[in-house]
Amino acid sequence: MASNMRxxxxxxxxxxxxxxxxxxxxxxxxxxxxADQLGYDVFSVIDHHFFQEFSISANPLALFSAAAQRTRNxxxxxxxxxxxxxxxxxxxxxxxxxxxxxxGRLDLGVGRGHAWEYPPAGIPMEESQGRYEEALxxxxxxxxxxxxxxxxxxxxxxxxxVVPKPLQKPHPPVYxxxxxxxxxEIGARKGWALAFGGPAPVAAFKPGVDRYREACAK
Numbered sequence: 001m002a003s004n005m006r007x008x009x010x011x012x013x014x015x016x017x018x019x020x021x022x023x024x025x026x027x028x029x030x031x032x033x034x035a036d037q038l039g040y041d042v043f044s045v046i047d048h049h050f051f052q053e054f055s056i057s058a059n060p061l062a063l064f065s066a067a068a069q070r071t072r073n074x075x076x077x078x079x080x081x082x083x084x085x086x087x088x089x090x091x092x093x094x095x096x097x098x099x100x101x102x103x104g105r106l107d108l109g110v111g112r113g114h115a116w117e118y119p120p121a122g123i124p125m126e127e128s129q130g131r132y133e134e135a136l137x138x139x140x141x142x143x144x145x146x147x148x149x150x151x152x153x154x155x156x157x158x159x160x161x162v163v164p165k166p167l168q169k170p171h172p173p174v175y176x177x178x179x180x181x182x183x184x185e186i187g188a189r190k191g192w193a194l195a196f197g198g199p200a201p202v203a204a205f206k207p208g209v210d211r212y213r214e215a216c217a218k
Contacts, residue, residue: 006041006042007040008041008044008077009035010044010045010079011043011044011045011046012048012057013028013046013057014052015053015055016052021052032067032070033071035074036071036072040074041075042074042107043075043076043077044076044109045057045060045078046078046080047078047080048117049082049085049117049121050117050121051116061095064076064078064098064102064106065098067102068105069101075105075107076105076106077106077195078107078108079195080109080110080175080178081110081111083110083111083112084113084127084132084135085117085123088134089142089160089162092138092143093142095166095172096142096143096162096164097164099167099171100167104167104172106172107174108172109175109177110139110174110175110177111132111176111178111180111183112132127154129183131154131155132183133186134155136183138150138157139171140171144171147159147160148160173193174187174192175192175195176193177194177195178196179204179205179207182211184208185212188212188213188218196208196209
């Protein structure tokens with residue numbers, strides 16, 4: 001009987017003090033290449049900044065674009081792009097470009113990231129949820145519309161066109177990451193999947209997952 005179970009690897013790219021940054025990056029690139037040769041389905045890395053003891057994975061799209069030239073089948077997924085830290089209309093073009101370079105093997109995990117990233121980025125944590133929800137709408141518009149406008153609390157766009165468009169249509173698969181029930185409801189309405197886990201008890205994710213399932217049922 002065929003199985004639908006798939007296997008992947010998740011890497012945070014932690015970097016101890018005194019460890020060479022470049023060696024770490026190239027080691028992870030070799031890990032992706034080996035995972036592809038061994039038949040793994042997906043390789044995931046975090047998007048994280050400022051604190052090397054947690055991660056130096058500051059540009060997953062660049063890493064994946066390089067990895068795609070050395071691999072054949074494995075999908076490449078960020079868990080997760082911290083949307084409130086960036087301008088989403090610029091980010092959309094960068095994601096689409098990476099989707100082309102990976103030949104359509106890119107998966108997009110999206111979320112609000114870790115609270116300790118916001119002060120160094122100069123963005124108030126209290127703006128996180130609002131920026132995130134607006135960014136979700138802008139990304140979808142940027143991927144699917146030739147031209148669009150958007151008016152929100154944080155972003156105002158007037159008749160813009162984001163190019164290039166992604167290779168995958170209508171856009172790369174999107175995975176909602178985190179624990180936010182409100183954001184998971186948005187994902188349910190759009191038909192996007194969830195990705196969750198990590199150093200937290202399952203109970204921490206249950207309320208959000210319950211809201212997602214209820215929204216999917218509706």
